[in-house]
Amino acid sequence: MGFAKRKRKYKTKYNLAGTAGWIGNLRMNMERYLYFLHRITGIGLVFYLILHIIITSSRMYGESAYEYTHSLINNPIADFGLFIVMAGLIFHGVNGIRLILNEYGFLLGKPARPIYPYRQILKTRTPRLLILSMIVLGFILLIIVAYELLMVWVF
């Protein structure tokens, strides 16, 4: 009497990091950022693909409609946009090659005897050299693309 137990309700929550957790934390590893960029460029490319299909499908409404839509994107600003898309595609492509290799266990290395300070395979030489060579390959491709696009407007 008078001591009736107070009914307590304790709430809980599945504390999922969600999509905000894709990017991680500034003190996290390099591959986490490559992962994030890969995902963002992949999604960006899907949007570009949709836009691309819309633009080229204007050909269905006759040659003049096709020419009209092309006159809209025939300017340096649109080509700069194209350069950004190409940069995204190049990153996605070269990083994709790295992922395909590493995710099937190639150029990664073997488990080792755990001795302190512990080794992380992604921070050893081969995977890091792979990233470096992908960066070099990416820059070469990017310069070629920039040159091709500049040719249109400068010369």
Place this chain on the structure above:
Amino acid sequence: METIKNVKFRIKRWIPEDGRFRVDTFEVPVFKGMTVLEGLIYIKENLDPSLSFRRSCRMATCGICGIVINGKPMLACSTQILHLQSDTITLEPLKNLPLVKDLVVDHTPFFEKQKTIKPYIIRKNDLDEYWNPTREYKQTPREVEEYLQFSYCLTCALCYAACPTSGTNKDYLGPQALMNAYRFIADNRDEGLLLRLEIVDSPDGCWGCHLAGSCSDVCPKGVDPALAIQILRKMVVEKDLGYLEERKGAQLVPPLPYVEGVEKVEAPKFTVRGAKKKAEEIQTKYLS
């Protein structure tokens, strides 16, 4: 001990009565070598006895004091405050697990996932020996090294809290469970290769990993789950292409020669009541 400076602890606490977070700030005098866990104990003893957090061994062995420190999952016991090099440190409960109170989370889903990959040696043939062991199985130092790195795991769930896939997919087995599947596959005493590969061969298994590598980055024991998962993936492909066969588990070592005057030592008995029955149940359930 001599105080070097005062550090602010900004603690994001889960308040179970209200169902929301509350941020509390405490000022902690820090001495050289003081760990974040010692800071939390200082707060509980001197500033706020209602603060909840988990710890047991305080020496990176039990793996229960994992919390998010300045945005990165770490063990509170093996992180020194001065090494963080900031005057304010933020603490949060581990991500991707259900919250209980303050910094305490419920590890159950994490352990359940480890269970699904059958984290024990599976034998198919010599079951009599398996249940009533007489001798050891043969294992060279080289064969131990195949899995030793992965057997260091504390089940602290730091990797699980850091993984971006676990953050969006509740059913993803997670770095620890997948790594543990490989730990047993790589053990030469084990005969559960195909069984485990079948379990991990799914979008919620090894195909959910995107090589963000954060699991290996935060692991306090150098277990390197990211490596194990990529090897697992390679094995699944090899199995599907048909050139990976069930390995025969290691054989027993030869019996020791009889030595005059030395008594035979009995194998240790099961120490937990009902453990033997339970173990046999599991074995018959999964192997039949």
